[in-house]
Amino acid sequence: MKEIQDLISISRFYGKDSRFVIAGGGNTSYKNEEKIWVKASGSSLETITEDGFAILDRSLLNPMSGKQYSENAAEREEQVKNDLAAATVTKGKRPSVETSMHNVINYAFVVHLHPTIVNGLMCAVNVTTVLENLFGEKVLYVEYTDPGYVLFKKVDEKIKEYRQKFSEEPQVIWLQNHGIFVAADSIEEIKSIYGSIFATLEKAVSIPLPEDERKVCRCVSEVLPAIRMLVSKDNLKTLKVRRNGLIEYFCESPKNQVAIAKPFTPDAIVYCKSNYLFLNDETPGQVLENAEELIPGFVNKFGYLPKVLLIKGIGLVSVGDNARQCDTILDVFEDAMKVAFLSQSFGGAHPMTQAQIEFIDNWEVENYRRSVAAGNASGRVENKTIVVTGAAQGFG
Template identity: 35%
Template sequence: MGVKDLAEITNRYGQDKEFVLAGGGNTSFKDGSVMYVKPSGTSMADIGPDDFVRMDLGRLKDIMERRYPQDSAAREAQALEDLMNARVQGEPRRPSVETLLHALLPHTYVVHTHPALVNGLTCSEKGAEIAEELFGNQALWVPVVNPGYVLARTISDMLQQHQAAGGGNQIIFLQNHGLFIQADTLAEIDGLYDKVIFSLSGRIGRFPVQGFTVPDGISEEAVADMVSGDTELMAAGALNADLEDYLQDSSSFAPLSLSFTPDHIVYCGFKPLYCDRAKGLSAAFREYTADCKVPPKIVAVKGVGIFGLGISKKAAELAREVFLDGVRIAVYTESFGGHKFMPQDKIDFIRNWEVEQYRSSVSGG
């Protein structure tokens, strides 16, 4: 048991794209008064035992006792400052945005991921209902809340009530976000993950297709040309059988038209640009950029394919990868009563959130 084991399980889940993409997800290990947690913006796939941020658990718990301003910008700024001050002395790195939440979960290990299958449930109309049916009071369902301090506060209160009523605390579903699993051994973490994945898989009527090809209707270079102005952009395209269905017209595109989770906002922009005709792409791109004050990170062209955009090929491919995760989520939601996006006010909060801007800049996305 220790930080080496933490690195091992973090790498294992991080390298499996069914569980987490890009800089998403995080893990922690509590050892006496110290908690080791993944730094913000780094990837779970290749983190080493020495890369975790050491946090003082006592000082983290003090944050939960403190009173913060009602105003969300002032509150998050102050909570962030307190979070940075809760690092063990000499610790230079910035801890994960979900560190406070890790601290208040009582078990030794916490593994938090964003699996497409699980998010099929958490981003669905009937997600809460089906979670209750499948897991009873063994799982906690947390409705969509703003991340950071408010998320930790909400879950802390909900968990206390849930446990007082005899509920289990090891499986936590976060609506429009992902899954937290906590346990005192890694074997137990794996067992709980298997249980969740197995139970949800049994409810899936139609699985998403795997993989994609590069669209042949328009080339990636032509798309990049059409959307590049003062800033030169690269494009990374994708098409598969599921996308063909979604790209028939604007109404079939509806399940992909807004954000499912914070990761999708960070890496793909809060909504893709849907375009009826390849020819109109330049004008549509300019119109979107003027309306939304930021350029789109995904363009979807009717009958052709989707294109991730970015200032480098890598950033464009990352946008594509995370959007394809959204496509898989959309397919899974069909088995849970249909898709349910993040509410607009929660989307706006993330778009304005300083912490996410930091994560997005570290990731290069």
């Protein structure tokens, strides 16, 4: 089926590029009158095959938009999940939580991404003003809404308003502190729309991202093994460190760290949690002395170990159960740094509110329990301290 091959092609096209997709984020779909093919949870856009899509019966999916669900968030999401499962033809494949949004967009192909350049604007203070200035009055912008069914209902409502106002179907949907949906009846048109959006935003960026690599301080061999001991009271942890011009911009300035002190998107919370530890001491000895107090204090306050450490003079450090998890944490948090830096061109950083963060934190507890029950995949290198500069070095 040509359309499914096109869907696979465009999924891989964006999935392989870290400017658009990080840590398995984003999803894609194709639909006809009867069925919708949407990325199944756990599938990677970069390597997806036909088997990576869940197929749903649209005659069972369509009534969900008008159905009354529980006011209780946990109960509601469970009910929605069950209805999605009932509509799923490919039993055993769990469709993306955003399937209903894909279904109400009246184009055959939908590609939802979290591009860094887009979120530089979506996570900025002046997002609405800049959007209209750059893309005109026909923008469909959705203020931040908790993910899941509530977000779907908000998007559905906004689409209906757009149709009423402009007598046409929206092809681009901008989501504050989240990402973007682009839709069309061909993958060529989707690429064209995305290309135009990226070019427009890149021209609007007044302060380009620093992209140069920086050497990691020799003191890392003194500091990181000691930090590793502090975070390995219960289980031996893996640590990785990364340093470049962007990381240095935040690492060396407590003032700049204010912009990255809170997460910008739900994905950031899923992979990095919502609180981070910044160690701004001048010497390795001071770093370790304060870490001995601050790390247990962090655990006592938040109930979990920090996944992200920013250490002055060293760089960005991830704390994980294995090397693969550490890589993901580094990638996701460095992307947040890019978003914060780019937001300077659009009025400054606009992170999630505490209420929005708490909703995801509570939702993630349930996800975490499920992941623990299912077992965790391990990386190739476990329980090591690893330095990452331009190329990776390992020592343990």
